[in-house]
Amino acid sequence: MSTGPLANTPGSLRRYLRLVVTSTDGTVRQNDYDVTRLLGHFVRVMVSDMIGDGILREGLHYSAVIIPRYEGTPQRTPVAFVDEKPHHKRDGWLNIEFDGEPQPDTPISFCTLEVRVAEKTITCRKDFQLKIELSSILVDKDSARGTVFHEAGKYTYQLFAREDNESSLEPEKGHIRLSKAEADELVEISPLEEQTVALPEKSLDDFEIEEVVGVKPAPESVQIVITRSALGAVQQIARNGAKVEEGGVLVGNIFTVPSSSAHLVEISAQIFAEEARGTQFELRYTFESWQKRTAELKEKFPGRRVVGWYHTHLVKAKVFDEEQQHMSVTEHFFSSSDHFMHRQFFPEKWYVAMVLNPDGEAAFFQWDGNEIVRAKGFYVVKDEIAPEP
Numbered sequence: 155m156s157t158g159p160l161a162n163t164p165g166s167l168r169r170y171l172r173l174v175v176t177s178t179d180g181t182v183r184q185n186d187y188d189v190t191r192l193l194g195h196f197v198r199v200m201v202s203d204m205i206g207d208g209i210l211r212e213g214l215h216y217s218a219v220i221i222p223r224y225e226g227t228p229q230r231t232p233v234a235f236v237d238e239k240p241h242h243k244r245d246g247w248l249n250i251e252f253d254g255e256p257q258p259d260t261p262i263s264f265c266t267l268e269v270r271v272a273e274k275t276i277t278c279r280k281d282f283q284l285k286i287e288l289s290s291i292l293v294d295k296d297s298a299r300g301t302v303f304h305e306a307g308k309y310t311y312q313l314f315a316r317e318d319n320e321s322s323l324e325p326e327k328g329h330i331r332l333s334k335a336e337a338d339e340l341v342e343i344s345p346l347e348e349q350t351v352a353l354p355e356k357s358l359d360d361f362e363i364e365e366v367v368g369v370k371p372a373p374e375s376v377q378i379v380i381t382r383s384a385l386g387a388v389q390q391i392a393r394n395g396a397k398v399e400e401g402g403v404l405v406g407n408i409f410t411v412p413s414s415s416a417h418l419v420e421i422s423a424q425i426f427a428e429e430a431r432g433t434q435f436e437l438r439y440t441f442e443s444w445q446k447r448t449a450e451l452k453e454k455f456p457g458r459r460v461v462g463w464y465h466t467h468l469v470k471a472k473v474f475d476e477e478q479q480h481m482s483v484t485e486h487f488f489s490s491s492d493h494f495m496h497r498q499f500f501p502e503k504w505y506v507a508m509v510l511n512p513d514g515e516a517a518f519f520q521w522d523g524n525e526i527v528r529a530k531g532f533y534v535v536k537d538e539i540a541p542e543p
Contacts, residue, residue: 169250170321172314186321189220190248197248201269204232204278211494214271219251221266222315228264228281234498235277250315261312276494284313356409356418361535367516368531373416376520378506378532380421385534387424389514392466401465402426403447405458408504417504419461422537425450462500464508465492486517488526496526 171192174184197218204210251268264283271277361379371377384404391400405423410416425447451460467487486509488496496507496519506529507519518529 166319167317168319168321168323169315169317170323171250172316172321174312174314176310176312186316186323188323189250190246193220194248197267200267200280200282204269204280210234210269210271210278216247216269216271218248218267218269220248220315221251221253221268222257222262223253223264223266223281224257224260225263228283229279232278232280234279234494250317252315252317256315256317258314258316258318260314262315353408353410353417355412356420357411358418358533361420361533361538363533363535365534366531367534368529371530371532373411373414375416375522376504376506376529377411377416377418378421378518378520378529379418379535380532381535381537383537384421384423385516388464388508388510388516391426392510392512392514392516395512396466399466400426401463403451403460404462404464404506404508405451405455406461407458408461419504419506421461421506422458423455424464425454461504462506462508463495464510466510466512486511486515486528488519488528492519493526 169189171187171189172184173187173192174182176182197220201210201216201218205212210216253266262284264281267280267282269278269280358377358379363379364382384406388402391402394400402425404421405425406419406421409418409420411418427447447460451458488507488509492507492509496505500507503521505521507526508516509519510516516532518532519526520529521527
């Protein structure tokens with residue numbers, strides 16, 4: 155089905171938006187819009203904001219869809235995930251998709267914007283509401299082109315998403331241009347509530363340390379401890395001879411270090427992600443994979459949480475050592491895909507990532523301000539709880 159800007163052909167189905175304006179005296183007027191013409195500039199502003207927030211990377215090729223929603227509550231924050239499900243190819247860079255059957259006579263409650271990045275099979279999803287009381291911005295923009303809605307009195311505005319051959323699109327009109335301020339005014343995102351979680355305290359003195367891998371971390375950096383059984387479990391996965399990268403999530407708890415601003419990450423288990431899609435060069439998690447890990451965590455490890463993730467590397471890369479001032483070749487590096495995964499799924503400053511080579515040798519990566527850096531070392535400790543099943 156075509157959703158491009160061309161005029162309808164007889165009998166063809168078009169996906170389009172219908173703005174209905176009703177006055178207090180009962181007068182009803184409506185206008186039909188191609189989604190690119192009505193919301194194209196607005197979507198570009200949202201994509202620009204995603205790039206500014208670090209959710210998307212500048213220079214990538216993307217397409218976008220608007221998904222109408224008729225009930226429920228918008229998600230408060232954008233999410234990004236690797237999504238390898240097939241998407242139907244449509245005309246143009248911005249289209250309408252329906253989650254289920256179209257509801258042409260039901261006003262849209264809010265919308266989901268999905269931005270799909272071609273190079274990375276990445277989808278960024280953001281919910282938004284068009285403020286009904288500010289829809290006059292769109293009407294005012296149209297007024298300059300001869301479509302006049304305004305008369306004396308009050309108006310109500312409703313937006314509908316339709317798929318039929320009844321549209322009255324006017325292809326000769328250009329896109330409605332909005333300033334960034336106008337585009338921002340049209341969107342209403344529920345604010346994220348501030349939540350302060352008090353973490354328990356724990357120090358290295360509370361563990362029986364069996365081995366220090368690398369060098370002891372500085373006291374102000376994240377302190378990483380991993381039980382012998384958890385380390386053995388991920389090493390066994392790394393040494394299994396797989397021809398593609400594999401991985402999963404690290405399970406344990408987060409603590410604050412007494413008399414310090416540092417965090418201590420205790421890793422006591424792992425959950426292998428069987429359905430994660432790996433190649434020789436990178437590991438990709440699907441959105442469904444992360445949902446499955448959450449359910450498995452609650453079932454198998456009550457009282458513990460995801461503290462990071464791990465994956466294997468099968469290829470080597472040249473890495474510059476800042477301290478030693480020389481280049482080395484190693485499997486212990488963080489690729490651009492690794493950076494994306496960590497930034498999108500593990501943004502809190504205590505989250506860590508483990509990289510293992512085919513021999514099972516491990517290195518950790520952690521947050522240092524806004525950068526992801528290799529940890530100087532970590533501690534292997536004696537199990538204080540029963541090994542994972």
